[in-house]
Amino acid sequence: LQISGYLNLLANTIDNFTHGLAVAASFLVSRKVGFLTTMAILLHEIPHEVGDFAILLRAGFDRWSAAKMQLSTALGGILGACFAICAQSPKGAGETVAWILPFTSGGFLYIALVNVVPDLLEEKNPWNSLQQILLLCMGITVMVLLALT
Numbered sequence: 001l002q003i004s005g006y007l008n009l010l011a012n013t014i015d016n017f018t019h020g021l022a023v024a025a026s027f028l029v030s031r032k033v034g035f036l037t038t039m040a041i042l043l044h045e046i047p048h049e050v051g052d053f054a055i056l057l058r059a060g061f062d063r064w065s066a067a068k069m070q071l072s073t074a075l076g077g078i079l080g081a082c083f084a085i086c087a088q089s090p091k092g093a094g095e096t097v098a099w100i101l102p103f104t105s106g107g108f109l110y111i112a113l114v115n116v117v118p119d120l121l122e123e124k125n126p127w128n129s130l131q132q133i134l135l136l137c138m139g140i141t142v143m144v145l146l147a148l149t
Helices: 003-029 031-058 063-073 075-086 093-122 126-148
Strands: none
Touching (some): 003 063, 031 063, 031 126
């Protein structure tokens, strides 16, 4: 088995840990924020997990082993959620949320922009770059609208 498969599993476990942190901290804020965060992460995770599964297959895992390994990385999310809950201050959830949500949000934004910006800069067709920027802005607008409702 290629080392890239194991590196992908490690990265996926860390990614799921931060997702667990974000979901648990969001529910500490309110049920609404918790559900919105959960939906956003689910929408992100579905194509992400399919891509990771393909990487594991290419790395030499058979389908059953790749599926079991993908499922085992989900434990990172449970550990992240448990960590966020256990990190609550005796003074209340506010102190926990004050560092977890900015940490996870910043990480998600950093990863997204590191993947998107280089592609935008290399794009030869300005119309494709404009479409990607407009879709990015539309995503931000949807998040703002959901936050206001």
